[in-house]
Amino acid sequence: xxxxxxxxxxxxxxxxxxxxxxxxxxxxxxxxxxxxxxxxxxxxxxxxxxxxxxxxxxxxxxxxxxxxxxxxxxxxxxxxxxxxxxxxxxxxxxxxxxxxxxxxxxxxxxxxxxxxxxxxxxxxxxxxxxxxxxxxxxx
Amino acid sequence: xxxxxxxxxxxxxxxxxxxxxxxxxxxxxxxxxxxxxxxxxxxxxxxxxxxxxxxxxxxxxxxxxxxxxxxxxxxxxxxxxxxxxxxxxxxxxxxxxxxxxxxxxxxxxxxxxxxxxxxxxxxxxxxxxxxxxxxxxxx
DNA sequence: TCGAAATCATTTGCACAGAAACAAGCTTGG
DNA sequence: CCAAGCTTGTTTCTGTGCAAATGATTTCGA
Numbered sequence: 001x002x003x004x005x006x007x008x009x010x011x012x013x014x015x016x017x018x019x020x021x022x023x024x025x026x027x028x029x030x031x032x033x034x035x036x037x038x039x040x041x042x043x044x045x046x047x048x049x050x051x052x053x054x055x056x057x058x059x060x061x062x063x064x065x066x067x068x069x070x071x072x073x074x075x076x077x078x079x080x081x082x083x084x085x086x087x088x089x090x091x092x093x094x095x096x097x098x099x100x101x102x103x104x105x106x107x108x109x110x111x112x113x114x115x116x117x118x119x120x121x122x123x124x125x126x127x128x129x130x131x132x133x134x135x136x137x138x139x
Numbered sequence: 140x141x142x143x144x145x146x147x148x149x150x151x152x153x154x155x156x157x158x159x160x161x162x163x164x165x166x167x168x169x170x171x172x173x174x175x176x177x178x179x180x181x182x183x184x185x186x187x188x189x190x191x192x193x194x195x196x197x198x199x200x201x202x203x204x205x206x207x208x209x210x211x212x213x214x215x216x217x218x219x220x221x222x223x224x225x226x227x228x229x230x231x232x233x234x235x236x237x238x239x240x241x242x243x244x245x246x247x248x249x250x251x252x253x254x255x256x257x258x259x260x261x262x263x264x265x266x267x268x269x270x271x272x273x274x275x276x277x278x
Numbered sequence: 279t280c281g282a283a284a285t286c287a288t289t290t291g292c293a294c295a296g297a298a299a300c301a302a303g304c305t306t307g308g
Numbered sequence: 309c310c311a312a313g314c315t316t317g318t319t320t321c322t323g324t325g326c327a328a329a330t331g332a333t334t335t336c337g338a
Binding site: 036037038039063064065066067070071074089090091092 | 322323324325326327332333334
């Protein structure tokens with residue numbers, strides 16, 4: 001008579017990751033309704049690194065070609081980024097922050113920090129740092 | 140002269156969560172191509188709890204009404220779950236595992252455990268348990 | 279130098295994921 | 309008992325996210 005192995009969904013890392021992500025997305029959407037988390041990530045990266053080709057940008061924020069295209073299209077529609085042809089390589093589409101996009105990022109970045117803090121709020125300071133460093137090793 | 144606050148995307152909990160989730164989804168898809176992680180979560184919950192109404196089931200796996208409907212529809216198309224009218228409440232749609240669905244879950248559950256292990260593999264045993272418990276508190 | 283291989287962007291198809299609006303059915307307070 | 313309010317399920321819309329196929333361009337090796 002062996003005991004059932006008992007696969008507990010609530011203990012699976014994938015399920016817990018999904019739920020934590022859900023909560024984080026909700027906090028972000030409430031704090032910064034103007035853009036989504038992925039859109040904000042793109043603005044942040046462009047702010048850090050400056051203009052880049054669409055594909056380079058995608059790699060820099062861990063989005064595949066099809067995904068980054070959609071995100072860039074929506075950001076362009078919002079007037080937060082602008083695309084231009086690269087004269088040196090005609091396949092490339094250079095993506096850059098517009099002044100509006102740079103301003104939006106500058107104004108919302110404080111709030112984005114608060115979003116991260118609120119997401120981590122149930123943990124103590126040490127635990128927060130520990131969690132992020134453990135997660136970073138699973139990348 | 141104050142130093143720039145320096146919002147580092149790579150240190151933000153939301154971004155790290157997204158990247159870890161990406162890696163986990165890739166591991167799962169390679170190990171169990173028959174269904175997705177969300178679909179498997181539904182099978183697991185039905186296996187644990189038995190038949191439920193579609194909305195109940197959605198709450199039990201943290202999916203909103205629109206999402207659980209799509210997932211159930213696709214599982215039904217695969218023949219892994221079946222829906223039936225609830226005679227006691229005509230609004231309700233009861234969702235149950237089919238024999239095929241139960242068998243698929245039984246056969247793949249070992250592999251699903253391995254997926255969780257592989258996702259957590261970069262960490263030591265203690266770290267793994269710690270990570271999951273920290274994450275669980277952010278739910 | 280020229281053709282194969284690699285890179286870049288796009289498109290299509292599928293699968294979540296949540297918000298909002300709606301219809302139908304159940305429940306309950308007055 | 310019955311209207312108001314709640315629950316259940318559906319549809320539509322927007323936004324990720326990945327795989328695979330395609331076409332254009334660039335690069336690199338023989």
